[in-house]
Amino acid sequence: MTHRVTIADVARAAGVSLQTVSRAINNKGEISDDTRQRVLETSQRLGYRPSMLARGLVTRTTLTIGLVVPDIANPFFSEIARGAEDAAHAAGYSLLLGNSTENPAREADVLRTLEEKCVDGIVLCSSRLQQAELAALMDRLPALVLINRPAPNNNAGVIAVDDEAGAEDGTRHLLRGGRRAVGFLAGPRGSHSAQERARGYACALANAGIAYDATRSLPCQPYFEGGREAMQTLLAAHPETDAVFCYNDLVAVGALQACAAAGRRVPEDVAVVGCDDILLAALVTPALTTLGVDKREVGAAATRLLLERIKCCTTECQEVMFRPALIVRASAP
Amino acid sequence: MTHRVTIADVARAAGVSLQTVSRAINNKGEISDDTRQRVLETSQRLGYRPSMLARGLVTRTTLTIGLVVPDIANPFFSEIARGAEDAAHAAGYSLLLGNSTENPAREADVLRTLEEKCVDGIVLCSSRLQQAELAALMDRLPALVLINRPAPNNNAGVIAVDDEAGAEDGTRHLLRGGRRAVGFLAGPRGSHSAQERARGYACALANAGIAYDATRSLPCQPYFEGGREAMQTLLAAHPETDAVFCYNDLVAVGALQACAAAGRRVPEDVAVVGCDDILLAALVTPALTTLGVDKREVGAAATRLLLERIKCCTTECQEVMFRPALIVRASAP
DNA sequence: CTGTTAGCGCATTCAA
DNA sequence: TTGAATGCGCTAACAG
Numbered sequence: 001m002t003h004r005v006t007i008a009d010v011a012r013a014a015g016v017s018l019q020t021v022s023r024a025i026n027n028k029g030e031i032s033d034d035t036r037q038r039v040l041e042t043s044q045r046l047g048y049r050p051s052m053l054a055r056g057l058v059t060r061t062t063l064t065i066g067l068v069v070p071d072i073a074n075p076f077f078s079e080i081a082r083g084a085e086d087a088a089h090a091a092g093y094s095l096l097l098g099n100s101t102e103n104p105a106r107e108a109d110v111l112r113t114l115e116e117k118c119v120d121g122i123v124l125c126s127s128r129l130q131q132a133e134l135a136a137l138m139d140r141l142p143a144l145v146l147i148n149r150p151a152p153n154n155n156a157g158v159i160a161v162d163d164e165a166g167a168e169d170g171t172r173h174l175l176r177g178g179r180r181a182v183g184f185l186a187g188p189r190g191s192h193s194a195q196e197r198a199r200g201y202a203c204a205l206a207n208a209g210i211a212y213d214a215t216r217s218l219p220c221q222p223y224f225e226g227g228r229e230a231m232q233t234l235l236a237a238h239p240e241t242d243a244v245f246c247y248n249d250l251v252a253v254g255a256l257q258a259c260a261a262a263g264r265r266v267p268e269d270v271a272v273v274g275c276d277d278i279l280l281a282a283l284v285t286p287a288l289t290t291l292g293v294d295k296r297e298v299g300a301a302a303t304r305l306l307l308e309r310i311k312c313c314t315t316e317c318q319e320v321m322f323r324p325a326l327i328v329r330a331s332a333p
Numbered sequence: 334m335t336h337r338v339t340i341a342d343v344a345r346a347a348g349v350s351l352q353t354v355s356r357a358i359n360n361k362g363e364i365s366d367d368t369r370q371r372v373l374e375t376s377q378r379l380g381y382r383p384s385m386l387a388r389g390l391v392t393r394t395t396l397t398i399g400l401v402v403p404d405i406a407n408p409f410f411s412e413i414a415r416g417a418e419d420a421a422h423a424a425g426y427s428l429l430l431g432n433s434t435e436n437p438a439r440e441a442d443v444l445r446t447l448e449e450k451c452v453d454g455i456v457l458c459s460s461r462l463q464q465a466e467l468a469a470l471m472d473r474l475p476a477l478v479l480i481n482r483p484a485p486n487n488n489a490g491v492i493a494v495d496d497e498a499g500a501e502d503g504t505r506h507l508l509r510g511g512r513r514a515v516g517f518l519a520g521p522r523g524s525h526s527a528q529e530r531a532r533g534y535a536c537a538l539a540n541a542g543i544a545y546d547a548t549r550s551l552p553c554q555p556y557f558e559g560g561r562e563a564m565q566t567l568l569a570a571h572p573e574t575d576a577v578f579c580y581n582d583l584v585a586v587g588a589l590q591a592c593a594a595a596g597r598r599v600p601e602d603v604a605v606v607g608c609d610d611i612l613l614a615a616l617v618t619p620a621l622t623t624l625g626v627d628k629r630e631v632g633a634a635a636t637r638l639l640l641e642r643i644k645c646c647t648t649e650c651q652e653v654m655f656r657p658a659l660i661v662r663a664s665a666p
Numbered sequence: 667c668t669g670t671t672a673g674c675g676c677a678t679t680c681a682a
Numbered sequence: 683t684t685g686a687a688t689g690c691g692c693t694a695a696c697a698g
Contacts, residue, residue: 006691017669022693030667047473049448049624053389054691055676062354062386064450073415073629075408075612082406085432089439095445096397097430097571099418106422115382117397283586283617295408350685355677363683386682387675390690670697673688682685 005048025050039203055103056118065306066114066122066296068098068107071151075279076295077125080147083299084123091307093120099294104128111137121306123147123299131294143314147298154317157305163193163275166291166324167200168207171245173289177207177333179243179271183216185230185255188248191222194247195276201245222247228261229252235262242270243332249274249281249306252288256331271332275324286330338381347375358383367614373416389451398639399455400445401440408611409581409628410458413480416632417456424640426453435521437461444470454639456480456632461523476647478639480631482525487650490638496526496608499624499657500533501540503606504578506622506659508541510666512576512604515543517550518563518588520580527552527580530608534578553587555580559595560587568595575603576665582607582614585621590663595605604665618661626655 011021016039023031024039035291067084069077085095096119098110107128116124121143128136131152138144138156145157174182177210184201187194202212218234220226227246231254234241246252252274256266264270266286274281277292301320308314344354349372356364357372375381389395400417402410418428429452432442437533440461447455461466464485471477471489478490497590507515517534520527535545551567553559564587567574579585585607589599597603599619607614610625634653641647 004691008691018692019669019694020667022534023668027695032667035667047469048492049388049445050471051451051691052449053386053395054674055453055693056386057384057390057676057691058693059552060674067430071415072405072418073408073412075406075411078408078411081411081430082404082432084453085405085430089432089443094450095430097400097414097418097428099415099422112382116385117395117427118384118386119409136380140382251464254638285618337675341675351676352678352683352685356684359677365683368683384675387690388677390675390692391677394691668698670695672693672695674692674694677690678688680685680687682683 005052007048007050010039010043010048013046014039017113022140044111061120062118063092064094064096064117064119065185065303066096066098066111066117066119067125068100068110068114068122068127069125070100070102072097072099075124079295080299080302083247083296083301084303087300087303089228090303093307100126100128102128102203104130108133115140121145121310123306124149127302129179143306143309145302147302151317155315156317157302157309157314158317158319159302160241160319160321161193161293161298162197162256162321162323164200164203167197168204169200169247169324169326170289170291171201172208173194173328173331174245174271175204175210176271177243177271180210181216181238181240182210182243182245183218183234183238183241185227185234185244185246185251186217187251189219194219197247215226216241220251223250224254224257226324227251228258229254231255231258232262235259235264238249244264244270244272246272246274247289247324248276249278249290252290252331253280253284256284256286257289266331267333277324281327282329289329289332290327291324291328293324298322301312338379339509340383341382343372343376343379343381343626346379347372377426394453395429395451397429397450397452398643399429399431399441399450399452399638400458401447401455401460402458405430408613409609411558412611412628413458413632413635416629416634417636418632419629420633420636420640426640433459433461436459437463441466442502448473454478454643456635456639457482459524459526464589472655473652476639476642478635478642480635484650488648489650490635490642490647491634491650491652492638493652493654494526494626494631495654495656496529497533497536498532499608501537502657503535503594503608503622503624504534504537505540506587506661507576507578507606508537508543510576510604512665513543514571514573515549515576515578516567516574518560518577518584519550519552520555520584522552530578530580539567541630545596548572553584556583556589557590560584561591562584562587564588564591565595568592568597575618577603577605577609579605579611582611582621582623585623586613586617589617589619589621599664600666601666606665610660615661615662622662622665623660624657625660626657631655
């Protein structure tokens with residue numbers, strides 16, 4: 001690493017002007033095949049690498065986008081990252097990665113750095129920022145796509161998951177399997193996705209002509225313990241329960257544990273359906289029937305949407321909705 | 334997003350020269366507290382973000398490093414990435430992420446892009462490049478740290494995992510448990526770490542006075558499917574198999590599945606040992622005995638080494654060796 | 667078809 | 683303590 005080879009070095013070595021080299025490299029403007037060939041060869045021979053810094057300064061594009069996730073070590077986000085990187089790479093873009101660590105201050109810090117690096121746009125996952133901060137960010141940024149979070153002013157790209165449709169599908173699956181006393185382990189009270197899922201659950205019951213019974217819906221913490229406790233309560237209050245639809249897979253695994261403790265066989269006595277299709281879902285015994293989206297495709301779609309918005313200077317809201325697919329395993333065949 | 338606020342805008346608004354703004358922002362050079370304060374306030378008010386492009390062009394540093402991994406969706410690498418990003422962020426650096434997808438052409442492409450983006454250095458995981466290509470890369474790069482791959486000219490930073498020692502420990506654990514027909518699901522043919530692990534496996538057998546039998550070593554893709562298929566083949570060819578040492582945990586989980594499908598109990602009939610201690614290892618049933626290093630720490634150590642090399646312009650070889658620890662769980666008690 | 671001129675936004679070197 | 687020039691490597695607009 002002595003001196004970086006510049007366009008001037010190539011020009012000198014090839015006996016042409018700077019501009020001619022630039023034209024050859026970018027393959028634009030009028031230039032004879034002969035000269036282009038010669039320049040390209042020289043450039044190759046010298047190991048020339050165009051500086052995207054200098055180029056970006058002029059063109060105001062860096063061919064780089066930012067990806068901000070809470071934690072790249074979380075399989076959910078690393079799948080998204082893979083899809084994002086694939087889509088970016090395919091379009092000639094690079095990915096600047098940042099972890100927000102569920103910490104708004106660090107998230108803001110990461111976003112600030114991304115701005116300074118002059119990224120052409122950002123894919124932002126599960127942002128914890130205030131609406132106002134987000135709006136300000138969008139003002140300063142050429143393009144933004146949000147995953148798992150509504151846009152503050154309806155003027156960003158948004159990738160959303162249709163939780164309601166998913167929950168309806170999951171519940172209907174249980175009903176079609178002949179279950180009639182279907183409970184719902186509903187997750188945290190305030191959660192947006194919990195409300196969506198509750199709606200889908202209720203909708204499926206209504207469509208099947210089954211009366212909605214509020215005492216069969218139990219809020220719970222979105223973890224093992226929450227699911228276990230809620231399931232115990234449900235079985236105590238409604239011993240006839242023959243199925244549960246769960247807020248997420250962790251809750252569902254908790255429900256599995258509660259069933260085992262209560263001597264109920266899954267799926268013979270009680271069928272269980274989870275949500276999200278986390279890695280664990282396929283590995284527990286019995287394996288969990290669940291609803292999941294293709295995370296990699298979500299990342300790729302977010303990136304493609306971002307690139308399209310960059311290209312078209314789109315500022316209006318665009319929303320892409322993913323409908324979770326039912327993945328049938330042993331817990332609810 | 335109208336016009337990016339530049340240093341000139343701040344200067345005009347604050348009624349000072351460009352230079353004074355630059356000094357205030359970078360907090361260097363002589364400048365009165367009063368002016369600095371005023372400039373900083375103005376800069377804040379206008380939402381000024383220094384352009385690292387312009388700054389990098391003159392300072393020849395971008396405060397950005399590249400991280401190239403085979404597949405960020407692989408938990409092994411996503412843990413490394415997390416550690417790398419943490420260490421980079423702590424030092425004020427950003428991370429440009431690239432997936433090489435086990436494909437030398439794509440790896441070369443990613444590295445080329447990183448060069449063009451003028452990264453200050455690169456952490457390169459499990460490179461599949463030819464020695465000559467790697468050497469050429471190092472020549473053009475300010476700094477390079479390799480994970481899981483020896484340096485061609487002994488002039489890069491290297492983070493190594495003692496795969497051979499690990500594999501020997503793992504295989505010996507199986508032999509001490511009384512197993513005698515120990516197979517090896519060997520991973521991808523070309524892989525360096527696969528070769529190291531093969532050596533450790535063979536070594537442990539030799540030390541136990543057991544003849545090495547090449548037909549018990551089966552190459553496979555480093556994923557579930559690869560492990561499952563290889564294990565099926567192994568059980569068919571050697572029904573007496575009472576243990577397998579696996580290239581990695583994903584392969585080991587595949588082996589678990591194949592055992593279940595073949596009606597072999599784990600660990601009673603067949604003991605299974607994996608490698609890498611990914612998250613999944615503790616969650617499967619039976620939980621996987623495996624060999625692991627702290628991946629996050631590996632990523633962080635690689636990054637810290639890289640940053641140190643950047644800072645000190647070090648070019649000699651520096652090697653940090655991690656020895657995997659045996660983590661005993663149910664699959665091979 | 668090719669070369670010349672002028673910046674992109676900033677830090678560095680000199681003067682004031 | 684501050685300001686004015688110069689150039690980082692490159693492309694966009696003109697000339698020739």
